[in-house]
Amino acid sequence: MFDVAAFRAEFAFFRHNPEWVYLDNAASTQKPAAVLASMQQFYAQDYSNVHRGAHALSQRATALFEQARTDVAAFFNAKSPAEIIWSAGATGALNQLAFGLVGSVLQSGDCVLITTLEHHANIVPWQFHTASVGVELAVVPLMANHHLDLAAYAKLLAEKKPKVVSFTHVSNGLGHVTPIHDFIDLAKKHGAITIVDGSQGASYQAVDVQALDCDFYVCSAHKLYGPTGIGILYGKTAMLEQLRPLCYGGEMIKQVTFAKTTLNQLPYRLEAGTPNIAGAIGFAAALNWLSQFDFTAMAQYKQHLLSQLWHGAKAIPGVQLLSTVENNAGIVSLNLQNEHPSDLAVLLDQQKIAVRAGTHCAMPLFQAIQQPGAVRFSLAPYTTVAEIEQTIDAIAAAADLLA
Numbered sequence: 001m002f003d004v005a006a007f008r009a010e011f012a013f014f015r016h017n018p019e020w021v022y023l024d025n026a027a028s029t030q031k032p033a034a035v036l037a038s039m040q041q042f043y044a045q046d047y048s049n050v051h052r053g054a055h056a057l058s059q060r061a062t063a064l065f066e067q068a069r070t071d072v073a074a075f076f077n078a079k080s081p082a083e084i085i086w087s088a089g090a091t092g093a094l095n096q097l098a099f100g101l102v103g104s105v106l107q108s109g110d111c112v113l114i115t116t117l118e119h120h121a122n123i124v125p126w127q128f129h130t131a132s133v134g135v136e137l138a139v140v141p142l143m144a145n146h147h148l149d150l151a152a153y154a155k156l157l158a159e160k161k162p163k164v165v166s167f168t169h170v171s172n173g174l175g176h177v178t179p180i181h182d183f184i185d186l187a188k189k190h191g192a193i194t195i196v197d198g199s200q201g202a203s204y205q206a207v208d209v210q211a212l213d214c215d216f217y218v219c220s221a222h223k224l225y226g227p228t229g230i231g232i233l234y235g236k237t238a239m240l241e242q243l244r245p246l247c248y249g250g251e252m253i254k255q256v257t258f259a260k261t262t263l264n265q266l267p268y269r270l271e272a273g274t275p276n277i278a279g280a281i282g283f284a285a286a287l288n289w290l291s292q293f294d295f296t297a298m299a300q301y302k303q304h305l306l307s308q309l310w311h312g313a314k315a316i317p318g319v320q321l322l323s324t325v326e327n328n329a330g331i332v333s334l335n336l337q338n339e340h341p342s343d344l345a346v347l348l349d350q351q352k353i354a355v356r357a358g359t360h361c362a363m364p365l366f367q368a369i370q371q372p373g374a375v376r377f378s379l380a381p382y383t384t385v386a387e388i389e390q391t392i393d394a395i396a397a398a399a400d401l402l403a
């Protein structure tokens with residue numbers, strides 16, 4: 001059994017904001033004490049810049065920073081810490097990938113296959129970074145239930161022969177879970193490089209990158225109880241070696257003369273500039289803290305909440321559910337018939353229920369399902385049954401008011 005009270009007690013946010021129901025976890029999660037303490041300790045006691053320092057303080061900071069990489073690599077079961085590249089977040093990692101694969105992997109006329117569920121971070125970098133060589137972007141469509149169409153995916157792989165397949169683990173707009181094992185296996189049969197955007201997936205399922213056998217996996221710390229401004233680009237070593245760095249400068253070089261520069265080895269080759277040291281330490285603290293909880297029990301608990309909210313909302317006249325209750329990582333997106341999503345979100349905000357309304361950085365998804373956007377309720381293991389009851393009542397009251 002998952003102990004929600006014990007989990008929730010780790011987050012000071014709820015003690016400081018007892019009147020709020022926080023259902024905006026897909027945008028960012030709250031931070032447990034372990035993360036705050038690790039960053040406070042680093043800045044207060046252990047702070048120094050990393051790498052090449054002649055003094056012991058720098059060596060100590062370097063050891064903490066590299067231990068963070070080792071911890072994150074262990075959490076995702078990467079083969080080696082050098083397969084973990086720090087990025088500013090999932091967006092930074094996906095930009096590095098789209099830019100970095102041009103030339104070595106992507107040539108003029110090649111195809112990159114993405115899906116209708118993608119966040120803009122997995123659409124726009126492909127459009128802009130590959131424009132110079134003229135790469136085609138193909139898109140896996142949705143079925144009527146707003147889940148990805150596996151048969152259409154298989155057909156696109158055969159027809160378009162994409163060099164790269166890049167897809168989200170979990171849709172941030174709807175919560176729908178991609179069958180990533182099938183997606184990766186099929187892509188590999190067609191010889192495509194696989195990229196998984198784990199921004200929403202890494203908090204839902206324990207991710208083992210070796211078992212998945214994807215080539216790249218990216219995510220942001222702030223959606224996994226860690227700090228903002230840090231994330232990872234995981235890649236198999238041979239794959240990372242193929243990437244052209246997006247940023248150049250200090251840290252990522254071996255030798256510089258005015259005539260010529262040679263680049264450093266992995267992971268540093270892809271980490272130009274002073275890194276986000278405290279962010280890396282905070283991210284590792286978040287994952288080390290999270291490791292004490294059973295992911296399956298957390299997912300089951302979240303599924304229970306999801307079902308409660310989904311069925312509660314379904315019973316309210318005028319509610320149009322866009323998410324399914326099955327294969328869903330913990331998001332209910334809905335609209336009130338004939339109302340703009342913002343109207344419901346504003347009424348919920350007045351009742352201190354924090355949700356997000358709009359197109360959730362996934363405009364093409366909402367174009368595909370012909371909706372102006374949605375009101376998104378995103379759950380976390382610290383959400384309580386009482387909060388869901390309160391939310392259902394608040395949606396019903398808002399629906400009454402707007403009717």
Ligand SMILES: Cc1ncc(COP(=O)(O)O)c(C=O)c1O
Pocket residue numbers: 026027088089090091092119121122168170171172197199200220361
């Ligand atoms: C599926 C998905 N991909 C990418 C991102 C971008 O993450 P970040 O803004 O942390 O870089 C998000 C954030 O909402 C997301 O949900």
